[in-house]
Amino acid sequence: xxxxxxxxxxxxxxxxxxxxxxxxxxxxxxxxxxxxxxxxxxxxxxxxxxxxxxxxxxxxxxxxxxxxxxxxxxxxxxxxxxxxxxxxxxxxxxxxxxxxxxxxxxxxxxxxxxxxxxxxxxxxxxxxxxxxxxxxxxxxxxxxxxxxxxxxxxxxxxxxxxxxxxxxxxxxxxxxxxxxxxxxxx
Amino acid sequence: xxxxxxxxxxxxxxxxxxxxxxxxxxxxxxxxxxxxxxxxxxxxxxxxxxxxxxxxxxxxxxxxxxxxxxxxxxxxxxxxxxxxxxxxxxxxxxxxxxxxxxxxxxxxxxxxxxxxxxxxxxxxxxxxxxxxxxxxxxxxxxxxxxxxxxxxxxxxxxxxxxxxxxxxxxxxxxxxxxxxxxxxxxxxxxxxxxxxxxxxxxxxxxxxxxxxxxxxxxxxxxxxxxxxxxxxxxxxxxxxxxxxxxxxxxxxxxxxxxxxxxxxxxxxxxxxxxxxxxxxxxxxxxxxxxxxxxxxxxxxxxxxxxxxxxxxxxxxxxxxxxxxxxxxxxxxxxxxxxxxxxxxxxxxxxxxxxxxxxxxxxxxxxxxxxxxxxxxxxxxxxxxxxxxxxxxxxxxxxxxxxxxxxxxxxxxxxxxxx
Ligand code: SF4
Ligand code: SF4
Numbered sequence: 001x002x003x004x005x006x007x008x009x010x011x012x013x014x015x016x017x018x019x020x021x022x023x024x025x026x027x028x029x030x031x032x033x034x035x036x037x038x039x040x041x042x043x044x045x046x047x048x049x050x051x052x053x054x055x056x057x058x059x060x061x062x063x064x065x066x067x068x069x070x071x072x073x074x075x076x077x078x079x080x081x082x083x084x085x086x087x088x089x090x091x092x093x094x095x096x097x098x099x100x101x102x103x104x105x106x107x108x109x110x111x112x113x114x115x116x117x118x119x120x121x122x123x124x125x126x127x128x129x130x131x132x133x134x135x136x137x138x139x140x141x142x143x144x145x146x147x148x149x150x151x152x153x154x155x156x157x158x159x160x161x162x163x164x165x166x167x168x169x170x171x172x173x174x175x176x177x178x179x180x181x182x183x184x185x186x
Numbered sequence: 187x188x189x190x191x192x193x194x195x196x197x198x199x200x201x202x203x204x205x206x207x208x209x210x211x212x213x214x215x216x217x218x219x220x221x222x223x224x225x226x227x228x229x230x231x232x233x234x235x236x237x238x239x240x241x242x243x244x245x246x247x248x249x250x251x252x253x254x255x256x257x258x259x260x261x262x263x264x265x266x267x268x269x270x271x272x273x274x275x276x277x278x279x280x281x282x283x284x285x286x287x288x289x290x291x292x293x294x295x296x297x298x299x300x301x302x303x304x305x306x307x308x309x310x311x312x313x314x315x316x317x318x319x320x321x322x323x324x325x326x327x328x329x330x331x332x333x334x335x336x337x338x339x340x341x342x343x344x345x346x347x348x349x350x351x352x353x354x355x356x357x358x359x360x361x362x363x364x365x366x367x368x369x370x371x372x373x374x375x376x377x378x379x380x381x382x383x384x385x386x387x388x389x390x391x392x393x394x395x396x397x398x399x400x401x402x403x404x405x406x407x408x409x410x411x412x413x414x415x416x417x418x419x420x421x422x423x424x425x426x427x428x429x430x431x432x433x434x435x436x437x438x439x440x441x442x443x444x445x446x447x448x449x450x451x452x453x454x455x456x457x458x459x460x461x462x463x464x465x466x467x468x469x470x471x472x473x474x475x476x477x478x479x480x481x482x483x484x485x486x487x488x489x490x491x492x493x494x495x496x497x498x499x500x501x502x503x504x505x506x507x508x509x510x511x512x513x514x515x516x517x518x519x520x521x522x523x524x525x526x527x528x529x530x531x532x533x534x535x536x537x538x539x540x541x542x543x544x545x546x547x548x549x550x551x552x553x554x555x556x557x558x559x560x561x562x563x564x565x566x567x568x569x570x571x572x573x574x575x576x577x578x579x580x581x582x583x584x585x586x587x588x589x590x591x592x593x594x595x596x597x598x599x600x601x602x603x604x
Pocket of ligand 2: 087088089090091092093094095105138139140141142143144
């Protein structure tokens with residue numbers, strides 16, 4: 001075999017008929033249990049004392065996780081054109097594919113004759129969104145994306161968790177990012 | 187209080203005869219049984235399930251198990267979403283093994299279409315399924331430990347599980363509800379160094395498992411609470427339609443991965459562990475052994491997997507076209523719109539496909555009427571079958587034994603009630 005298997009714990013079946021008096025006395029097990037748990041305790045205590053690992057609890061809305069994966073599906077953003085208007089052409093693809101039906105779009109006529117349509121209303125109900133990322137995949141002009149961050153995903157009631165177009169729009173794509181795969185939708 | 191009719195086989199003398207192992211002080215025959223209601227939201231029950239136990243003294247003489255409090259209309263929702271956009275719902279069946287549900291669901295549709303998945307995709311799906319199975323078994327084992335009073339192994343298991351879940355986030359974008367499968371492939375390729383890190387994480391799980399074994403294996407309190415409690419015979423288990431670790435703990439070596447090999451399970455070496463008595467301890471043992479076997483499969487997958495290659499099949503009838511084609515060509519754009527608005531249209535017909543989920547055989551029965559939406563989709567949920575046999579294994583035990591028994595059958599509400 002080409003692969004190397006590590007050394008497994010290899011649990012042995014412990015038949016109920018083969019219990020010994022030593023097992024029944026339970027003394028040995030207490031010793032073993034104290035040994036294992038205190039090993040963990042002192043290892044963690046030493047780490048904590050030397051500032052190598054802080055607590056694992058994060059007070060969520062105030063604190064953010066620093067180690068989130070860059071692929072994490074977090075907050076939605078609407079991508080802007082260079083002049084600051086949304087790149088979205090109100091084609092309704094994201095609203096159609098959304099399994100939770102949480103996107104509401106109303107279209108209006110755009111000033112630009114080539115673009116034709118733009119969203120007048122673009123609401124995402126964050127309290128109903130299941131963060132599946134299908135809207136990002138469905139968009140034919142790369143107008144909606146998801147950031148890894150989970151900040152600002154909280155609200156005191158469910159009506160405050162409906163994000164409108166301008167809340168979603170405040171993000172500016174960096175440098176030449178709006179040129180997608182050689183095609184510039186501007 | 188109204189007169190309660192106790193069926194003859196549940197009379198205390200009969201119960202005592204059937205369970206000679208119990209030498210419990212039972213109230214004198216003729217005492218009226220007391221009804222005790224557990225659930226649906228009881229702090230000691232995981233999952234929303236209601237149990238009405240009839241007790242004589244501390245012994246349960248009759249029990250009525252009522253699942254269904256987590257019913258969300260899964261099957262109805264599948265009938266009004268197109269095939270791809272219904273995928274996130276399958277994540278929420280058994281929410282600990284979302285990968286296995288995802289892959290089972292898309293494999294059913296692929297079978298209907300006749301789509302062949304690529305080599306690399308099949309290996310990745312095998313790897314993800316096994317990692318998912320490991321996390322599910324961790325969760326179940328942790329629950330058993332904490333229900334018996336051992337909080338430390340619970341935390342060790344959770345730590346090990348969290349390492350794997352965090353690592354999933356780097357590949358899929360979510361910790362738990364991945365929505366990672368697509369018809370004919372996967373949502374995206376994994377990052378470059380993902381596999382090597384995965385190997386390290388799995389290796390670092392092994393010392394933790396050793397510690398847990400050290401704490402639990404010969405612990406008399408644990409053995410007393412699990413051995414001889416919740417026994418079921420092979421015959422009863424088969425008659426109730428139970429599969430998975432529960433069935434294997436009674437000594438039947440039925441595993442869908444061996445019986446009807448799918449993905450790459452016939453190209454890796456592993457064995458099916460079986461138990462002896464079908465009690466709580468055997469279920470614990472089987473799950474531990476399965477964690478080891480799954481770890482073996484994972485290491486083999488990582489070794490044998492082709493490191494490069496396509497992950498999506500080039501059959502365009504079901505999955506979205508690649509983005510450059512959508513942005514640049516009109517054909518790609520129309521294809522994209524068609525698939526999203528109407529959904530991919532499989533041929534008419536019915537199909538059944540089953541995979542081995544963490545609790546047993548998870549099957550999808552699909553009736554297609556040729557449109558982009560399922561006419562009917564039924565899920566054969568493994569947990570639902572175990573609920574049918576739960577009264578058999580609980581009767582005759584004490585009230586306090588319900589919790590470890592219920593923990594070790596690992597009922598997952600999302601999957602059982604759909
Ligand atoms: S992430 Fe999913 S649920 Fe949320 S808005 Fe997008 S498609 Fe809808
Ligand atoms: S965000 Fe994209 S998919 Fe959604 S309406 Fe705008 S252009 Fe269409």
